[in-house]
Amino acid sequence: MRLLVSIQLEGFRVLFISFFCYQICEVLEFKTLAFALRIRMANLPILQFEDKILETVNQNPVVVIIGETGSGKSTQLSQILHRSGYTKSGAIAVTQPRRVAAVSVSRRVAQELDVRLGDEVGYAIRFEDRTSERTCIKYLTDGVLLRESLSDPELKQYSVIILDEAHERSLNTDILMGLMKRLIRLRASNLKVLITSATLDGEKVSKFFSDCPILNVPGKLYPVEISYSSEQPKSYIESSLRKAIDIHVNEPEGDILIFMTGQDDIEKLVSKLEEKIQSLEVGSCMDALVLPLHGSLPPEMQASCYFPFFHLWFLYDYIIIQPFAL
Known part of the structure; x- marks a missing residue:
């Protein structure tokens, strides 16, 4: 019962943050963000x-x-x-x-x-x-x-x-x-x-x-480290779940982007990640905000994935899950 209530509260929190983020940017007309983006555009x-x-x-x-x-x-x-x-x-x-x-x-x-x-x-x-x-x-x-x-x-x-x-x-x-x-x-x-x-x-x-x-x-290159799984996973959802939790707990602060095959798999993984994160020991790692990203989501939910400054305000790691293109 406690776990169910916790998951429901987490879902409400995601919706609230998404809506708040969307509304803030609409009201302020992106004034501060536009200035920062122009600086980045120059490069x-x-x-x-x-x-x-x-x-x-x-x-x-x-x-x-x-x-x-x-x-x-x-x-x-x-x-x-x-x-x-x-x-x-x-x-x-x-x-x-x-x-x-x-x-x-x-x-x-x-x-x-x-x-x-x-x-x-x-x-x-x-x-x-x-x-x-x-x-x-x-x-x-x-x-x-x-x-x-x-x-x-x-x-x-x-x-x-x-x-x-x-x-x-x-x-x-x-x-x-x-x-x-x-x-x-x-x-x-x-x-x-x-x-x-x-x-x-x-x-x-x-x-x-x-x-x-x-x-x-030419493009702009960033350092990329590629690692491969040593075993063929029986379930790519479970494998993605384990890898995301491992990175979240053991690696430095940052965001995680996971590509899945479609909306159904995205929703399954989001549910499993939220449940797993709730079960982690208190103080073992920072909290994480798990965000789905696909075309069926309302605009305010999609927009919430593109505002990194909220990471600083709420002290969350982002785990964003979206479809991949074949």
């Missing part, structure tokens, strides 16, 4: 190539950009083009393969520009459209862009279309590739298309778009 590798990117985009209808992880391509390309005036003749559309990415990246760009999400910067995903007539940078899933093309085959509202994470090669992404090739013929004078990826075979895409130019942007 992103892609900004060193801003002039080259603009020169290449100005001279070509289609550009392939291979940006390594950490280069800043997902958040900065749209802002670079916005600053150079491309939103004067239409909006910039940036596709993302998953709903969580569309929401989180749009939120980050809104923070960096110090604007309210849904005004100049917004997103559109299935069953949710947080945009307005003033929106000039729009993040959306590839499926939403395909549906928009059914009612507006030429996608006239956009002056720039960026297909981000194109290496994922979903059916929607491949269809959009063909659609972009057709649109370039119809709107060569007033449409720019950028294909971006971290691992895409740029040569093949370039040939598909009549040998369009390829730009390579």
Whole structure:
């Protein structure tokens, strides 16, 4: 009975912190966070190539950009083009393969520009459209862009279309590739298309778009230590549980990110982790806040995973569990 009440209180605590975090950022309009993000933006590798990117985009209808992880391509390309005036003749559309990415990246760009999400910067995903007539940078899933093309085959509202994470090669992404090739013929004078990826075979895409130019942007590397399990786990959920607890108890303070196969496994692991953490001896380690992250969560729950400053206020380790992409 005591364990059940404790787990229920933990669930209430997660909801309260998520809602409080979300509301604080809405009320303050991200003023303090925007200042901090601008300082970090200055060090992103892609900004060193801003002039080259603009020169290449100005001279070509289609550009392939291979940006390594950490280069800043997902958040900065749209802002670079916005600053150079491309939103004067239409909006910039940036596709993302998953709903969580569309929401989180749009939120980050809104923070960096110090604007309210849904005004100049917004997103559109299935069953949710947080945009307005003033929106000039729009993040959306590839499926939403395909549906928009059914009612507006030429996608006239956009002056720039960026297909981000194109290496994922979903059916929607491949269809959009063909659609972009057709649109370039119809709107060569007033449409720019950028294909971006971290691992895409740029040569093949370039040939598909009549040998369009390829730009390579280096990423920002961090020290990574890779370790492998010595045994084949019988249950990857139980194995993930043991490893997370081991890291949480024995390693220095920090956050843990766990990738699972889908929502069901995420919810199972969250439940098991919360129960296990509650059973740890008092004083054996810091408390931990276990947060699920997947597309079915409400926006305030998703947003709670992206605010590290709350780690300092509440003295929690974050354990974030989300799906992985195949």
